Amino acid sequence: MNLENPQMYAGEKMLMRRDFMKVEQAMPPKDSKWNLIECLIGESIPNALKVDMKDSPLLISEDNLHDCEFRRKMAEILFEKFQVPYLYSVKKAALAS
Numbered sequence: 001m002n003l004e005n006p007q008m009y010a011g012e013k014m015l016m017r018r019d020f021m022k023v024e025q026a027m028p029p030k031d032s033k034w035n036l037i038e039c040l041i042g043e044s045i046p047n048a049l050k051v052d053m054k055d056s057p058l059l060i061s062e063d064n065l066h067d068c069e070f071r072r073k074m075a076e077i078l079f080e081k082f083q084v085p086y087l088y089s090v091k092k093a094a095l096a097s
Contacts, residue, residue, distance in 0.1 A: 056084075060074065061090060061091075
């Protein structure tokens with residue numbers, strides 16, 4: 001659960017039924033909800049992958065529609081909030097080739 005927003009859940013906590021629950025897409029192409037993205041990253045990487053983000057470099061594959069502003073904001077969140085030591089962001093098309 002996100003401590004800043006107690007009604008935001010990610011990971012296994014989402015599996016419990018809640019009548020008030022609303023499911024939202026975190027990363028539509030132009031309208032990113034950064035608080036949802038932070039909650040998803042904070043729950044998935046340390047808990048599901050069992051990786052300490054402070055010790056591990058991070059590779060992000062991003063959608064081809066994302067612009068430079070999206071990459072800047074994502075890097076800012078990862079470096080400042082999660083203290084990732086290294087970050088490499090690459091377009092999905094480049095990884096597919």
